[in-house]
Amino acid sequence: MAKAEEVPGLPARRAALRMLDGVLRRGETLEQNEAAALRGLPASDAGLARAIAAETLRWLVDFDAAVDSATRENLPEDAKPRAVLRLMLAQWLRLDTPPHAVVATALPLLSGGPKRLAHGVFGSLTKRGVELPPSPTLPDPVAERWGERAGAIAAGLAEPPPLDLTLKDASQTAEWAVKLGADSLAPGHLRLSRGQAVHELEGYEDGVWWVQDLAASLPARLLGEGGGKRALDLCAAPGGKTLQLAAQGWDVTALDISAKRLKLLEENLKRTGLLANIIAADAFKWEPEAPFDAILIDAPCTATGTARRHPDVLHRIGPRQIADLSDVQARLTERASGWLAPGGTLVYAVCSLESVEGEAQAAKVVLAPDPIRADELPEGLSPTPDGHLRTDPGMLPEHGGLDGFFVARWRKA
Structure with a gap:
């Protein structure tokens, strides 16, 4: 039987778990945790770890509600089985990872009773076919601060953003929209689908554009x-x-x-x-x-x-x-x-x-x-x-x- 460390995909899950711990327990940003958590990982594993961590945080309230619905007593907020179950649900419900692959790559993060608990809860949720709401549920303090705007804002958080570029020469907007297959919402702005390798896009080396969200470009x-x-x-x-x-x-x-x-x-x-x-x-x-x-x-x-x-x-x-x-x-x-x-x-x-x-x-x-x-x-x-x-x-x-x-x-x- 393969050792836990030899399970393919396990290092990415372990890195995601460390990144989440830094955010939720120490109040650090994901970026502050990346250097240590992703050290030594190939680019593909590092990208997967980032995606798991980000989707876990995006839908955290809903993942916790799902976990609580499948246990007799709510697990402590900082219990490791809860943390691992959050990762498992993020992979299954947000990254379309097959349940058997989720189990194989996440359960080695636990041992003994916690492993059996997490396996049982995840199995119960998959059998029930639990689903997420159309948009993430905001943490109560956040929803209270944002008031009547909270619902509309939450709807905009359901997916990671597209890639926005700002052109050095706004007069070339139409030309570069065609070259990059992009949409434009303003002169000098281009919007591409997410997941693009920025450094490989045409115009990067020549300094034609830089990455900048459309809203961030408005003040200037x-x-x-x-x-x-x-x-x-x-x-x-x-x-x-x-x-x-x-x-x-x-x-x-x-x-x-x-x-x-x-x-x-x-x-x-x-x-x-x-x-x-x-x-x-x-x-x-x-x-x-x-x-x-x-x-x-x-x-x-x-x-x-x-x-x-x-x-x-x-x-x-x-x-x-x-x-x-x-x-x-x-x-x-x-x-x-x-x-x-x-x-x-x-x-x-x-x-x-x-x-x-x-x-x-x-x-x-x-x-x-x-x-x-x-x-x-x-x-x-x-x-x-x-x-x-x-x-x-x-x-x-x-x-x-x-x-x-x-x-x-x-x-x-």
Whole structure:
């Protein structure tokens, strides 16, 4: 009989289990766990581990409900059999793995009574033909925070997102849509089906485009053409908005506290042939030499708007993180407002679905509002009554949705 370590596919399941433990027990991101959990795995196994972990987190509440329906007493939240059953259900119900293969690759993660328990529960659920609801059930605290928007948002979380690209030259949108077999929802935007090998797509090596969700591209679009004027991209890394501003003709300064994350921006600037002045510094200590004509604050946030691609945010973000980051956002916006030249434009953006990080922050800004217009946005999106922009994963469902963002704009008198 083969040893557990020799079971094909077991290392990927073990890695997924470690990644989930890091998120649910230690509050870390999936990415923070990847380096250690996936070390030594071939690319195929690493990809499978990521998919299992992500789908487990996406549908965690529903998997737990299924498990609880098949046991006399609910298993403890941190019980290993519950963790393994979550992985098993993710493979069967979301990744279409045959039940016999699920059993063969997951049960070796347990031993003794826990193994028999997990086998029995999984067998009961497969015999009953348990099914998932049309959209994931949100954790109660998340649903409470998102209120009446929760149902629509959850509907947009059912599937991982498609692949969005931003073109360096928006005038070539139609040409590149044909070359890559892509759809386009705005000039300079391309949308492809997920699962594409990015580095192998035509145009990557030539720096024709970069990966960027459509919603993430909207804040920089709202600054328009630069005409050589000075713009500051505050909290710039990893740099998608810096690339946009440079392509739109701004003289861009990209500032971020993380020199490590700015290296990715440097690589993309080199690949695309675009130019920007990169500064690694703490925004609360740095001072510009001269005012800017435009400032884009892509503020540090909870990133709950990226739940389609990072479902770990549904389980590790709570009131403490929201409060801490909202304080940083308020101080950043107040400080940056003083760096704006008369007549200059300030755009504030967060990839968050939390009103505390969006609408509540906008209410504190003392500059003159510059309402966002419907004709500045892709078809199907519209400004709020206050002239802000609020997107969420449930929007544009016929096109594959988009990330959740809040964006607001002001001018300095």
